[in-house]
Amino acid sequence: MINRLSNFIVTILLLAVLVSAAGSVVRADSHNGIIRVKSAVPMSEAISRIKADIAKKGIRFFMEIDQAKLAADADVKLRPSILLVFGNPPLGTQFITANPDAGLDWPVRLLLTQDENGDVHAVWTDFGWIARRHGITNRDAQFKMATMVVRSITSTITAK
Numbered sequence: 001m002i003n004r005l006s007n008f009i010v011t012i013l014l015l016a017v018l019v020s021a022a023g024s025v026v027r028a029d030s031h032n033g034i035i036r037v038k039s040a041v042p043m044s045e046a047i048s049r050i051k052a053d054i055a056k057k058g059i060r061f062f063m064e065i066d067q068a069k070l071a072a073d074a075d076v077k078l079r080p081s082i083l084l085v086f087g088n089p090p091l092g093t094q095f096i097t098a099n100p101d102a103g104l105d106w107p108v109r110l111l112l113t114q115d116e117n118g119d120v121h122a123v124w125t126d127f128g129w130i131a132r133r134h135g136i137t138n139r140d141a142q143f144k145m146a147t148m149v150v151r152s153i154t155s156t157i158t159a160k
Contacts, residue, residue, distance in 0.1 A: 033129025039112075039120035039157040043080050046112055046120050049156040054086050057149070061086045062107055080114040088149075094142045099134040108150060122154045 039046045047064070054061050062085040071078035087107030095102040111123040127143045127150075130136075136143075 033126040033133070035124055035126050037122045037154045037158060039122060040160050041120070041157055043082070043112060043114055043120050046122065046157040047082055047084070050084060050110065050112070050122070050153055053153050053156045054084075057153070059086050059088050059149070060107075079116070080112075080120075082112045084110045084112065086110070091142055091145060091149075094139055095130070095134070095136060098136040098139050102130065102134040102136060105130045105133070108146070110150065110154070120157075122157060124150055124154075 041049065051061060051064075065083040065085070067081035067083060068078045071081075085107055092106040092108070095106055105125060109124065112120060113123060114120050127146045131139065131143050
């Protein structure tokens, strides 16, 4: 009972954050399922804000991969590119139980990139696109929840 109540409260809080972040620039490219949000803060602050929000929400943070460092170690020049991997196993495994191939897209991967103009973007795969990719038709509520959570997390970087 307490667990249900806390889940309900978290859902309400996430909805409030989403409503407040509705003005953020979010674009989903329908042909490839990519969603991109422009950050109002530099890369290091964006990473800090996102990781702090993930921790605040009680979401498990798995790893941070500095792709630009990996490239530099291979003598390849790459603009800043950080991949954050995180998730909520009780939610994420719902997709994998619907189709084991969905494990290719879970846990959540959020890419922070810096373009040639110095602008930072958070990029992730649209969860509706993931559902269609894996033919999952019986987890709509879970995919909507995942979308709300990632939009809430990325809303932390859209304002100075």
